[in-house]
Amino acid sequence: MTELSARIAGIGSHLPERILNNDEISAMVDTSDSWIRERTGIRQRHIAGEGVTTCDLAERAARRALEDAGIAAEELDLIVVATTTPDFTFPSVGTMLQARLGATQGAAFDVQAVCTGFVYALSMADNMIARGQAKTALVVGAETMSRILDWTDRSTCVLFGDGAGAMVLQAAEPAGEGTDRSGILGTYLRSDGRFKDLLHVDGGPSSTGTVGHLRMVGNQVFRHAITNIAESMTTIASRCGVTIEEVDWFVPHQANQRILEGVARRLSIPTEKVISTVADHGNTSAASVPLAFDRAVQDGRIKRGDLVLMEALGGGFTWGAALARY
Incomplete structure (x- = not known):
């Protein structure tokens, strides 16, 4: 099949x-x-x-x-x-x-x-x-x-x-071959629960019976974010048979502008290819990637046929990336 x-x-x-x-x-x-x-x-x-x-x-x-x-x-x-x-x-x-x-x-x-x-x-x-x-x-x-x-x-x-x-x-039905196909070309997911204490919420139904509040060790999250996001980006690109240079647009999780810039420097990505909405939206967690993607579509940057790489890191830690031909 x-x-x-x-x-x-x-x-x-x-x-x-x-x-x-x-x-x-x-x-x-x-x-x-x-x-x-x-x-x-x-x-x-x-x-x-x-x-x-x-x-x-x-x-x-x-x-x-x-x-x-x-x-x-x-x-x-x-x-x-x-x-x-x-x-x-x-x-x-x-x-x-x-x-x-x-x-x-x-x-x-x-x-x-x-x-x-x-x-x-x-x-x-x-x-x-x-x-x-x-x-x-x-x-x-x-x-x-x-x-x-x-x-x-x-x-x-x-x-x-x-x-x-x-x-x-x-x-x-798949149209085209390899990365010329439209749609989701590949995804890459990772997690490492050992780092729970660096970014978590201190409540929950079975632990405290409360909602709790978000807690974060910012400098440690920053370091892991740059390393793990860059790794997920290079991994998914390699698995899909493309280079980072061939990607038209990068739509990262909008956590911090310094993280976006740090990842771009590490992978030698021109800043103009990185979609950033963090200044206007802040960190909207799971909503940040589709929010940024939609804004770039609406303002005409991302167009049909473009190769787009989405990536994120979150509490847990979880991280991953998805490559798509829009």
């Missing part, structure tokens, strides 16, 4: 209306706009309003992706939502989103890999399409990270924001 290709049929995103800039955060904790910009590159982030949930953000991004693809929700037979901030312990955001969209067939579930979540979810959907288990998949990264922040901790609360991004994948 010939494996099917997962073509990117549509993409969409959504950001909450409320914008929290650095000056406003400076009135809350001992920091400043210049301190935040110098260390992170962030100048603002979007914050979900009271009563707005992760599923709300996911739904808005999903509807835009479906509209972009020209596909009705009834055609979906797979929904994979990447999130670390679900509305409830259960049911999953995926199943709630399935009901809201009116998608009445197939399966829906969540993937929890923190900031690498979208890459993990994309890999799950791609593999299910390749094996004929799904024909039309919706992959969403959605987060309300503001709900798990300690707003007295300046080392973390300045970094994160809320948002959602979505991608519609559709099964297609």
